[in-house]
Amino acid sequence: xxxxxxxxxxxxxxxxxxYLSAAGHEVHVFEKNTQLxxxxxxxxxxxxxxxxxxxxxxxxPEVFERFFNDFGYQVKDLYQLDLLNPSFEMIFGKSDxxxxxxxxxxxxxxxxxxEPGSAIRLDEFLQEAGVKYRLGMEQLVYKPALSITEYLxxxxxxxxxxxxxxxxxxxxxxxxxxxxxxxxxxxxxxLFLGAKPSQTPALYSLMNFxxxxxxxxxPQGGFGKVIEAMQRIAEKNGVVFHCNANVExxxxxxxxxxxxxxxxxxxxxxxxxxxxxYNHIEETLLAPHERNYDDKYWRRxxxxxxxxxFYLGVSKKIKRLQHHSLFFDASLNDHANQIYxxxxxxxxxxxxxxxxxxxxNSVAPAGHENLFLLMPIAxxxxxxxxxxxxxxxxxxxxxxxxxxxxxxxxxxxxxxxxINNFVSEYNAFKGNAYGLANTLSQTAVLKPSIKxxxxxxxxxxxxxxxxxxxxxxxxxxxxxxAELLNNYLTKGx
Numbered sequence: 088x089x090x091x092x093x094x095x096x097x098x099x100x101x102x103x104x105x106y107l108s109a110a111g112h113e114v115h116v117f118e119k120n121t122q123l124x125x126x127x128x129x130x131x132x133x134x135x136x137x138x139x140x141x142x143x144x145x146x147x148p149e150v151f152e153r154f155f156n157d158f159g160y161q162v163k164d165l166y167q168l169d170l171l172n173p174s175f176e177m178i179f180g181k182s183d184x185x186x187x188x189x190x191x192x193x194x195x196x197x198x199x200x201x202e203p204g205s206a207i208r209l210d211e212f213l214q215e216a217g218v219k220y221r222l223g224m225e226q227l228v229y230k231p232a233l234s235i236t237e238y239l240x241x242x243x244x245x246x247x248x249x250x251x252x253x254x255x256x257x258x259x260x261x262x263x264x265x266x267x268x269x270x271x272x273x274x275x276x277x278l279f280l281g282a283k284p285s286q287t288p289a290l291y292s293l294m295n296f297x298x299x300x301x302x303x304x305x306p307q308g309g310f311g312k313v314i315e316a317m318q319r320i321a322e323k324n325g326v327v328f329h330c331n332a333n334v335e336x337x338x339x340x341x342x343x344x345x346x347x348x349x350x351x352x353x354x355x356x357x358x359x360x361x362x363x364x365y366n367h368i369e370e371t372l373l374a375p376h377e378r379n380y381d382d383k384y385w386r387r388x389x390x391x392x393x394x395x396x397f398y399l400g401v402s403k404k405i406k407r408l409q410h411h412s413l414f415f416d417a418s419l420n421d422h423a424n425q426i427y428x429x430x431x432x433x434x435x436x437x438x439x440x441x442x443x444x445x446x447x448n449s450v451a452p453a454g455h456e457n458l459f460l461l462m463p464i465a466x467x468x469x470x471x472x473x474x475x476x477x478x479x480x481x482x483x484x485x486x487x488x489x490x491x492x493x494x495x496x497x498x499x500x501x502x503x504x505x506i507n508n509f510v511s512e513y514n515a516f517k518g519n520a521y522g523l524a525n526t527l528s529q530t531a532v533l534k535p536s537i538k539x540x541x542x543x544x545x546x547x548x549x550x551x552x553x554x555x556x557x558x559x560x561x562x563x564x565x566x567x568x569a570e571l572l573n574n575y576l577t578k579g580x
Contacts, residue, residue: 088112089357089576092347094334094372097125098558099548100362101317102154102565103572107360108324109158110573115356116321117332117349119363120512123318126520127558129311130398132500135452137309138398140504141520142558143441143459144411145304146297150224150559151313154566158320165316167307171446174303175411177272181488183416185268186409189302202266212263212273216296219252223293228554231567232531233538252290253527259289271415278437278463280391280525280556283423288527305410305446310558334363337372337545344545358544358572362565365535365551367514377541389529391521391556392426392463393506395478399458400451400500405442407490408456412440414485422463427524430465432474438462438482455499460486467517470506479503521557522550537568546572 089112093100096118108114122128126141145151145168152162162168172189179185185201188194199206230237260273274284276294306312318328329349337359338346344359361368366385369378417435425433441459444451451457460482487494506518523529537552539545548568550556574580 090355091115091358091360091572092117092334092354092356093360093362094347094368095119095125095361095363095549096123096328096330097362097549098127098314098317098561099550099565099568100125100360101314101321102562103360103362103548103569104321104326104565105154105158105317105324106566106569107573108321108326110569112573112576114321114324114326115354116326116328117334117347117354118328118330119333119514121330123328123330124311124314125513127310127314129309130502132400134400134499136398136400136455136457136500137311137450138457138459138502139309139311139441139443140396140398142310143443145306145310145558146294146301147224147559148301148304150562154562155316155320157566158324160316160320165319166312169305169307169446171303171305171410173409174298175413176409177268177275177413177415178489179268179271180416181491184489185272187272187299191300194299198269202264202269205264205266205269208263212260212292213296213300216292217300219290220293220296222252223290227531228560228563229567230531230553231537231571232534232553233536235532238531252288254289255285256287256289256291257284259292260284271419274419275413275415278392278419278423280521282389282524282526283420283427286427286526288525288530291525303411305443307447308449309443309447334372337361337368337377337542339374339377339542342541342543344539344542358546358576360546360548360565360568360572362548362568364514364516365547365549366516368547371514377539379536379540385516389427389524389526390466390517390519391524393466393468393509393515393518393520395462395464395475396504397458397460397479397482398500398502398504399460399494399498401456401458401494402454402497402499403456404454405456405458405490405492405494407492408440408442408445410442410445412442414438414440414482414489416485416489426463426465430468432464432468432478433462436462436464436478436481438485440486458494463520464506466506466519468506470518475503475505516551522555525555537564538571544572544575 130138177185195206336348444457509515509518546568548564
């Protein structure tokens with residue numbers, strides 16, 4: 088049995104800890120903040136609100152199920168998971184919105200009403216997207232991406248070509264649909280992947296399959312319940328969690344990580360999983376000759392968005408809101424340009440509103456609403472209180488205009504979160520929220536390596552390495568990193 092250290096207690100770090108402890112190792116997880124969960128932490132207020140600080144979309148439920156199955160559990164054993172119906176609403180104007188149903192039959196009917204003939208095309212689109220989804224989930228995302236040879240099987244190459252994975256996503260969508268609202272519905276998931284639809288590979292139509300065919304779900308109590316379930320499994324297998332534990336250095340000797348300096352004290356260990364921000368680990372915790380990448384490499388990376396978030400408690404119910412509402416009453420292309428092409432605060436932003444109290448009575452006092460407003464922005468922008476308030480006013484004006492009622496006059500709680508918070512709480516490179524952009528030049532073996540090239544027992548996990556950003560990929564990343572470290576410890580490879 089080896090003594091192992093995991094840096095960071097987000098989804099990737101918790102996943103790695105679960106797998107390493109299940110393999111019989113002594114595992115210690117070091118988290119710099121006061122609670123577990125990383126970006127999926129929760130904010131509990133004195134007046135009875137519970138806010139998910141980060142992730143709020145529960146897609147790809149089978150990834151969560153597969154994770155918990157690996158430890159002898161089913162999701163239903165650990166938390167209540169409900170299918171949202173409707174799945175979400177896209178808002179194009181005060182009296183113009185698209186309510187997306189959960190059932191596939193209703194979805195086909197909706198498409199047909201908007202664009203005659205599109206129901207058949209949607210079925211064709213999602214059948215192909217299902218091929219990509221299975222290709223991705225069964226043949227791509229669980230690979231460590233240490234060598235291109237992992238992807239050179241004849242079957243895999245044939246499936247990639249057959250599935251048309253390299254066509255630009257925007258062209259792919261427009262092969263099937265012409266109505267602007269349907270195009271917006273199909274393109275919105277890629278806004279958070281880190282590139283404009285015209286620069287994102289059509290492989291990511293798998294996101295449409297995940298959202299429209301597999302459904303949008305919600306864990307009662309919020310994503311914090313998923314974190315609690317993972318903590319329960321980890322602690323059952325003996326994992327020790329250390330909060331308020333700031334890792335200051337990875338101690339090395341003879342091409343190995345031999346310990347961590349935590350809050351000024353040395354902790355000896357036989358291997359390390361770095362599940363904190365990859366750039367921070369390299370730039371701060373390692374000597375220059377021990378790093379995989381230099382400053383020039385990181386400056387040239389294309390980042391997925393950061394975001395401006397507001398957590399709002401409202402002392403009344405808001406009738407005209409769904410659990411998930413996407414405000415697309417502005418140009419997607421213009422906002423995307425100001426994230427990816429000309430990084431700047433957006434002129435007229437798109438934004439997202441989550442109202443989990445529509446589904447969950449535990450996240451707000453009776454008769455109140457819990458609101459989460461999120462606006463994607465470019466990573467690395469200047470973040471000031473004045474700028475935050477400017478965009479708060481912009482978003483609230485449009486939200487109130489759609490809702491048809493006052494909301495700001497009924498606020499009983501308000502907190503903001505943006506680039507400076509991502510840096511201070513998570514050491515996030517450029518204050519990123521979603522990791523690296525999913526461009527072709529940053530896919531698979533072209534992502535930052537999950538393995539340190541100089542220290543044989545140091546591996547990375549999380550949204551800046553394979554398979555990529557998002558909760559399901561981070562669960563998978565932790566598993567891959569744990570398997571690589573365990574293989575090295577037990578087999579020397």
